[in-house]
Amino acid sequence: MQQLGFDNEKYVQMQSEKIRERIEYFGGKLYLEFGGKLFDDYHASRVLPGFQPDSKVKMLMQMKDDAEIIIAISADDIERSKRRGDLGITYDDDTLRLIDAFKGCGLYVGSVVITHFRAQRAAEKFQQRLEQLGIRVYRHYIIPDYPSDIPLIVSDEGFGRNDFIETSRSLVVVTAPGPGSGKMATCLSQLYHEHKRGVRAGYAKFETFPIWNLPLHHPVNVAYEAATVDLDDVNMIDPYHLEAYGVTTVNYNRDVEIFPVLNAMFERIYGKSPYKSPTDMGVNMAGNCISDDAACRVAARREIIRRYYDTACQMRRGLCTSAEVHKQELLMSQLDITTDERPVIAAALRRAEETGNPAVAVELPDGAVITGKTSDLLGASAACLLNALKHLGEIDRSVTLISREIIEPIQHLKIAHLGNHNPRLHTDEVLIALTICAATDPKAEIAMQQLEKLAGCEAHSTVILSHVDENVFRKLKVNITYEPRFQNKKLFHK
Numbered sequence: 001m002q003q004l005g006f007d008n009e010k011y012v013q014m015q016s017e018k019i020r021e022r023i024e025y026f027g028g029k030l031y032l033e034f035g036g037k038l039f040d041d042y043h044a045s046r047v048l049p050g051f052q053p054d055s056k057v058k059m060l061m062q063m064k065d066d067a068e069i070i071i072a073i074s075a076d077d078i079e080r081s082k083r084r085g086d087l088g089i090t091y092d093d094d095t096l097r098l099i100d101a102f103k104g105c106g107l108y109v110g111s112v113v114i115t116h117f118r119a120q121r122a123a124e125k126f127q128q129r130l131e132q133l134g135i136r137v138y139r140h141y142i143i144p145d146y147p148s149d150i151p152l153i154v155s156d157e158g159f160g161r162n163d164f165i166e167t168s169r170s171l172v173v174v175t176a177p178g179p180g181s182g183k184m185a186t187c188l189s190q191l192y193h194e195h196k197r198g199v200r201a202g203y204a205k206f207e208t209f210p211i212w213n214l215p216l217h218h219p220v221n222v223a224y225e226a227a228t229v230d231l232d233d234v235n236m237i238d239p240y241h242l243e244a245y246g247v248t249t250v251n252y253n254r255d256v257e258i259f260p261v262l263n264a265m266f267e268r269i270y271g272k273s274p275y276k277s278p279t280d281m282g283v284n285m286a287g288n289c290i291s292d293d294a295a296c297r298v299a300a301r302r303e304i305i306r307r308y309y310d311t312a313c314q315m316r317r318g319l320c321t322s323a324e325v326h327k328q329e330l331l332m333s334q335l336d337i338t339t340d341e342r343p344v345i346a347a348a349l350r351r352a353e354e355t356g357n358p359a360v361a362v363e364l365p366d367g368a369v370i371t372g373k374t375s376d377l378l379g380a381s382a383a384c385l386l387n388a389l390k391h392l393g394e395i396d397r398s399v400t401l402i403s404r405e406i407i408e409p410i411q412h413l414k415i416a417h418l419g420n421h422n423p424r425l426h427t428d429e430v431l432i433a434l435t436i437c438a439a440t441d442p443k444a445e446i447a448m449q450q451l452e453k454l455a456g457c458e459a460h461s462t463v464i465l466s467h468v469d470e471n472v473f474r475k476l477k478v479n480i481t482y483e484p485r486f487q488n489k490k491l492f493h494k
Helices: 008-025 042-047 055-061 075-079 091-104 121-132 183-196 219-227 239-245 253-270 293-316 322-334 343-355 380-392 404-417 427-438 442-448 467-475
Strands: 030-034 067-074 108-117 137-141 171-175 202-206 235-237 250-252 359-363 369-373 458-461 479-482
Touching: 008 030, 008 055, 008 202, 030 183, 042 219, 042 293, 067 075, 067 091, 067 183, 075 091, 075 108, 075 121, 091 108, 108 121, 108 183, 121 137, 137 183, 171 183, 183 202, 183 253, 219 235, 219 293, 219 322, 235 253, 239 253, 250 253, 293 322, 293 479, 343 359, 343 369, 343 458, 359 380, 369 380, 380 427, 380 442, 380 458, 380 467, 404 427, 427 442, 427 467
Parallel strands: 030 171, 030 202, 067 108, 067 171, 108 137, 458 479
Antiparallel strands: 235 250, 359 369, 359 458
16 A cells, blocks of 8 residues: 555645635735646646645635636637647537536636637637636737737736636636646736726735755656656746745746746736745645655656656657657656666566566555456456456456356457457456446456555556557556557557
């Protein structure tokens, strides 16, 4: 069982208190730029064992009567159908998902703002769709020479051209489906419009990583770099904070580089900047809630390995460059990380070498590493899943949970009627078959009851998995990685 290293209850309490302090500091109105994921923050839960994926929502729930949400989405991202890598859905669909999720928690979604708007047809259609659903939509436009031409930006021809987003609560959380959506510019535009209306609203930034009060090369902070190689983010010491206070803190290059510009904008809007450093702008309290630093270090090192494999597979699919893989290799080298730190990798490779076919391995909560091989009936993922459930349910490995008589008709259906070429059962098909068997077989029922124990387990495949198997492992919350190779030499892989 993974050692806990993070006090989640303390975090929820401290974080909400810190935000309330910042609201009071600005006299009762705060625009909070919310970086990262508000829901399903599995990166944070992996590198900070004990952090719950919905912690940030729970924190906001403590302030729900004072909070409202603005969701920012770039018109460019709508136009090119940009997708979330973790969920596989487009940013516009994720905007609808987020609205449903917020409302389901009892949080108030005030509006959606379409940023970088320049009459993109797809963006206009999405606005119509939202408005037909009763959601208020605003437009923010491209400002020439943003963010360098401050006199233009902070003027009626800059921020002044943007729609003023009507808000009614003291805490306005600006979030987005992903990075590059224009959250910061949305907040600053609102400050300009509020100031024109005689309201002194404030701005702060909530960004979980890098954690400002951990060392620069702490594995948790390096894991953030590994997670954002596509954005080319680099952690660095905040020079402005060091100069102002003589205290070493960690930030990242984009915030450090943009700070002089932000400072000049604040001075132009307020007459005086409320902050002396990028670190000052933040409200993140995660670093104060680490209860076991060693456990977090181990977890973060494993995450860096996972990120390396993910990037290597992305390159194999043609979705990123070799430079991103080299960056991952460099991060691993900096911390002397080897793949041996995830035992499932060696176990899967060894099993594949023994059988001459793809194999999968999973590390269970008791530390046992279970493997699955490719057979004429099952794919390696499905075999590994069944073997893991047997181990967790203390069912002898020799027991057959799904008989050949049940599997073969499913294979016939796949090949003869559904047009598949691979007769072997995938993980989803195995789980459905196991569920049917559980109606009459007590052992199959025991196996089904073990599924929830797979959450958080480590796994590795010797080939890139199909989307079907990948999605099943994701839904079971298994942290699976793959060798950057396909099972066959075809050019097209579904």
